[in-house]
Amino acid sequence: MIFPTERLGVGLGYRPELSEDLDRYPDEVDFLEFTGDHCFNPSLMTQALALSRRIPGVCHFLGLSIGTAEPLDPEYMEKVAEVLRQLQPPWFSDHLAVTRVQGVDLGHLSPVAFTEETVELVSRKAIYLQERFGMPFLLENITSHFTLPGASFTEWDLLTKIVERSGCGILLDVNNVYVNAYNAGYDPYDFLRGIPLDRVLQIHLGGAVMRDGVMIDSHGHPVPDPVFELLEFVCDNSPVSAILLERDRNMPAFDELAGEMRRARSILNGARTAESAQTKARLA
């Protein structure tokens, strides 16, 4: 699978309430990420299609449940196919997670086991997805409050093995790396150094919040500085095409989102601040 080399820039997840701001500030958002599952709804699909004619779009899905030890749901796959046929994004993505098992819909992302069996079943599905749709498929790392017992390797080893075996790409959620590292007590740069950064096409950038002593990926808070530092490390070492600012709740004024996007854009474009130079020195 040939990965696109064109740089999309910095974008936002599309939400209908953003429409006015997208009209008012056309230069602030380089691309939009459409949640594929929302596009199953014909009226939202119509909106997405109209927008994608003037703003580049990528497709992110929530329900492939690629980590489940059963075949991909054919009915869901038909819907995915229709969305991709209509929107024709440069790639599509979903999470390295389990969201549905034998008809049980968890409604959220639950972790997979870090085992060879998972590598095998996810790789098979990733290969199938790329072959069926003829475009790159990216796997996103999730946050998890716990690790299933019996792990044979680390989370980054798991991701690396799947990417190497299947040829799929990575949608790297740097905030999820930060959150998991904080909660599990490891260095987030171990994660970043452990994965094939040359396979990172897209990045998710978001905020987190502490709840009961645990850091939670909230999608509702500003991006903390350490996450921007992780972003900088990744951008320095990978062919990142697109950075998405995730904000689903506690929506601030558009100016605030635009400020975070500008900061991300400056990192993507290679601008370096004094703080980032220190970070690099520390990492060297």
Next chain:
Amino acid sequence: MSLLIYQSALARTYLDANLRRAVRAGDQSALAEFNLSPDEFRHIQQLICDQARHIDLFATTLQRKRVERLDLAYKLLRGRLGPNRWKLLCDQYCAQVAVQAFMTAEQDCARFGAFAKENLDPPVEHADRFEDLLTFERTKAEVDAVLVPRYSGNAPSDPLPAEARPCLASHACLRVLRYQPQVLADWANGVIQQPVPESAPVHLIFFRRANGAEVSVMQIGRWLAALLARADGRATLPELIEQIASLSRQHMALPDVWKSMTALASTGIIVFSQPQGEPS
């Protein structure tokens, strides 16, 4: 143990607090449906016990997300009930449905509508408005679509015979509102303090075709709504008009009723049955 069985058993334990308690207490019958060996049961028990705090936190996240979806789908009902009563209803629902057959998020929201209808017990004087509110939000949750009039191309092209008997389509998703959605929203948000009068002149019908793909909403007058309510495929139109004549001083001419009925038939809301042996 196969990975699939392991994942299924885990999914159940994430979603069901009672099940987690039972597994932690060593009750093997709690996961009996998965036919686990004692060793396999112990494996899951160990996970749930060793990482109890994090598993429970994850389960809380699942429930929070679930309630957030209900919050969005039933915004008006939530506003009308107030935070405490709404929370109680959601908690009751999540506790009950966790041990039932599982469903998609959309089905979950739709099922909540049925649950709320059974368990809400609204004040008698507001019962009809609560019922309409639930019908409205539940239908929206089910179809997850903007409801706009959409007519099919299946309108009968030939005039129907006078003996044809209209019948309201019996599909489960056919629903009738007595009040306009905006009136319901105003009432739910407290903008209208007084109860909406029973004689509200406009009714709305939500309709979803059997394949779930087509959705229509139609606004009709009270007179026609009364006619539809009696359209069971047994009476002809003239007979139906006669039945409801007492409801309105304004007499509706048969040709006008035909016109309305033809429009309804084009959406599939009305079907016509005819006496056997007669040409269509």
